[in-house]
Amino acid sequence: MATVDLKDVKKIYAGGVEAVKGVSIAIPDKALCVLVGPSGCGKSTLLRMIAGLESISAGAVSIDGKVVNAIGPTERDIAMVFQNYALYPHMKVYDNMAYGLRNRGTPKDEIDKRVRETAKTLELSALLDRRPRELSGGQRQRVAMGRAIVRNPKVFLFDEPLSNLDAKLRGQMRVEIKNLQRALGVTSVYVTHDQLEAMTLADQLVVMNAGLVEQIGDPLDIYEKPASTFVASFIGAPPMNLLALTRDGAGRMPAGSPEEMAAIGHGSAAGSTALASAAPMLTDGSLVPFAPQAAAILGFRPEDADVTHGAEAPDGALAIPAAVEAVEPVGAESFLYCAAAGTRIIVRVHGRATARPDDQLRVVVRAEKLHWFDEAGKRV
Amino acid sequence: MTESYPLRTFIAHAVLILGILIVAFPIYYTFVASTHSLQTILRPPLPLLPGDRFIENYSEALFGGVGRIGGVSVGTLLFNTTVMALGIAIGKICISILSAYAIVFFRFPLRMTFFWLIFVTLMLPVEVRILPTYKVMVDFGLIDTYAGLIVPIIASATATLLFRQFFLTIPGELVEAARVDGAGPFRFFKDILLPLSKTNIAALFVILFIYGWTQYLWPLLVTNRNDMNTIVIALRKMISFADADTEWHLVMVTCMLAIVPPILVVVLMQRWFVRGLVDTEK
Numbered sequence A: 001m002a003t004v005d006l007k008d009v010k011k012i013y014a015g016g017v018e019a020v021k022g023v024s025i026a027i028p029d030k031a032l033c034v035l036v037g038p039s040g041c042g043k044s045t046l047l048r049m050i051a052g053l054e055s056i057s058a059g060a061v062s063i064d065g066k067v068v069n070a071i072g073p074t075e076r077d078i079a080m081v082f083q084n085y086a087l088y089p090h091m092k093v094y095d096n097m098a099y100g101l102r103n104r105g106t107p108k109d110e111i112d113k114r115v116r117e118t119a120k121t122l123e124l125s126a127l128l129d130r131r132p133r134e135l136s137g138g139q140r141q142r143v144a145m146g147r148a149i150v151r152n153p154k155v156f157l158f159d160e161p162l163s164n165l166d167a168k169l170r171g172q173m174r175v176e177i178k179n180l181q182r183a184l185g186v187t188s189v190y191v192t193h194d195q196l197e198a199m200t201l202a203d204q205l206v207v208m209n210a211g212l213v214e215q216i217g218d219p220l221d222i223y224e225k226p227a228s229t230f231v232a233s234f235i236g237a238p239p240m241n242l243l244a245l246t247r248d249g250a251g252r253m254p255a256g257s258p259e260e261m262a263a264i265g266h267g268s269a270a271g272s273t274a275l276a277s278a279a280p281m282l283t284d285g286s287l288v289p290f291a292p293q294a295a296a297i298l299g300f301r302p303e304d305a306d307v308t309h310g311a312e313a314p315d316g317a318l319a320i321p322a323a324v325e326a327v328e329p330v331g332a333e334s335f336l337y338c339a340a341a342g343t344r345i346i347v348r349v350h351g352r353a354t355a356r357p358d359d360q361l362r363v364v365v366r367a368e369k370l371h372w373f374d375e376a377g378k379r380v
Numbered sequence B: 001m002t003e004s005y006p007l008r009t010f011i012a013h014a015v016l017i018l019g020i021l022i023v024a025f026p027i028y029y030t031f032v033a034s035t036h037s038l039q040t041i042l043r044p045p046l047p048l049l050p051g052d053r054f055i056e057n058y059s060e061a062l063f064g065g066v067g068r069i070g071g072v073s074v075g076t077l078l079f080n081t082t083v084m085a086l087g088i089a090i091g092k093i094c095i096s097i098l099s100a101y102a103i104v105f106f107r108f109p110l111r112m113t114f115f116w117l118i119f120v121t122l123m124l125p126v127e128v129r130i131l132p133t134y135k136v137m138v139d140f141g142l143i144d145t146y147a148g149l150i151v152p153i154i155a156s157a158t159a160t161l162l163f164r165q166f167f168l169t170i171p172g173e174l175v176e177a178a179r180v181d182g183a184g185p186f187r188f189f190k191d192i193l194l195p196l197s198k199t200n201i202a203a204l205f206v207i208l209f210i211y212g213w214t215q216y217l218w219p220l221l222v223t224n225r226n227d228m229n230t231i232v233i234a235l236r237k238m239i240s241f242a243d244a245d246t247e248w249h250l251v252m253v254t255c256m257l258a259i260v261p262p263i264l265v266v267v268l269m270q271r272w273f274v275r276g277l278v279d280t281e282k
């Protein structure tokens, strides 16, 4: 029913905080766009600017091709689901859902019809006469959804709507939101800091960091080809293993944790390596073949790695000597926490792990599964 | 808890009952006095049981009029005082809830200045500004009018601050949800803020009604005519220095009647109060 376009949108709060530093996103009609990023990266601010609850410092927000910068939230014809649901505590469920329609002057019988229909879809029919405090968390969440759906708006906006639910309910609601959104075909923007939620829900995934967009795309494309070390370590759990490379034959880099690696990717001066012409190697001195010229950081997903006790490196694979620190069996899979090249590597193996803590082994990754990032953390 | 300790229960009840007796005795004694003739009251000791002049005394006071205050009936006094107390309570609530609404939910120039101006008036009791206020009332010709009784004490910094504190506890998301739902400032106030403030309004109403009912200094100044007096002022006027000059039985009746409306307000509003507490949730 509507597209949403953000063109170089910026937000500078009164106190001088630049919360959003120029974001452009084109959300296609009927798509579910998920904004994901760590807390404080400006997701809510961006969403609230789309909603019209926050003024836009620079740039343009358009809904359905029409710039809405100067239009209030009511006229933008959007509906929002808030993190704490924001149900009107003194109104019954019915009135909570009907309120927006009443304010728009919808006829009474039309309101009644729509509220009851929506309540039926969301299985709220039996709760219409209750007040919010007589409902469980999950039911409140549904009412908040119902209040948005019943208005049949152009755009749905969700600000971490599931973060107050327990894990099981969150999983259920995630599926339900996805199905509802697809069934209703309403363009939606969904904010979350949970990468799993983001991956499973998104048609279009937007990874944000520090007020900027890191990457936009299909969730699996982003997973397979993260554009930066930040995205690589943010999307996927456990995160991608990141190892610093050095080309200085003798020199060894200080040990770096994945967080520090991500920080390197973020233009911080700490730990940047001098690029020499020699073959790149890991900080423990083991050589890394296949590395592109510009590569400064090597990354691979835990599930793309395997371990071997043998000394031979398989052809077309990188073998990194490592010491097992801990083994975490989860049932269907096990996680091996290994110390290698001055950092910690996580390897995910199927079923039971044969490795034991303190084993010396080699982590093996096929060349095509390796990701390369330059000194600034950008994908090579 | 109480079931298993009969002795403890007994003592607790005994203490409570004793407390009630001590508190209630003066009121009871006033009631007793209000049912005797003036002669009986003036001739000690005063009996401990009610007399036979209940109907005579009360109807004389309510409908006949009291001599020492120019024959004005206690009914008129009750009416005056009710108008004033209601005017003050309702007026204060309306004004303070609106000013708190403005201060909390709107961004306008000098917002904090206004807030502090209101706050500072807390430190200025009526007594401090009584002469200029009186002059203003005289100039406006408001002496001996209900407006003169009510208007000068209708603004309340305390109530404004109370409402402000309450409004500050209303989550921002709720305000935004209402905006998204198309509620303008007026609708938001009427549909969301007012219903949520029910409990606070009920509590404030009780407090402010009694505050208005017991006003003394201001009504004393601003009313001269006997038929515009409030009940507290009239009571004072009814009492003369000479015991024999004072119609004590009518004074007692007036006292009893003066207590009734505040009690009614407390009892009636208490129900609201409790319902408000049960119903709303922030």
Ligand SMILES: Nc1ncnc2c1ncn2[C@@H]1O[C@H](COP(=O)(O)OP(=O)(O)O)[C@@H](O)[C@H]1O
Binding pocket: A013, A014, A015, A017, A018, A019, A037, A038, A039, A040, A041, A042, A043, A044, A045, A046
């Ligand atoms: N009303 C505000 N005034 C000033 N700064 C704000 C305001 N709201 C948010 N911020 C700041 O803007 C940044 C982004 O906030 P937010 O959009 O809420 O992040 P997120 O939702 O991604 O966690 C944060 O640094 C936050 O402190």
Ligand SMILES: [Mg+2]
Binding pocket: A043, A044, A045
């Ligand atoms: Mg947020």
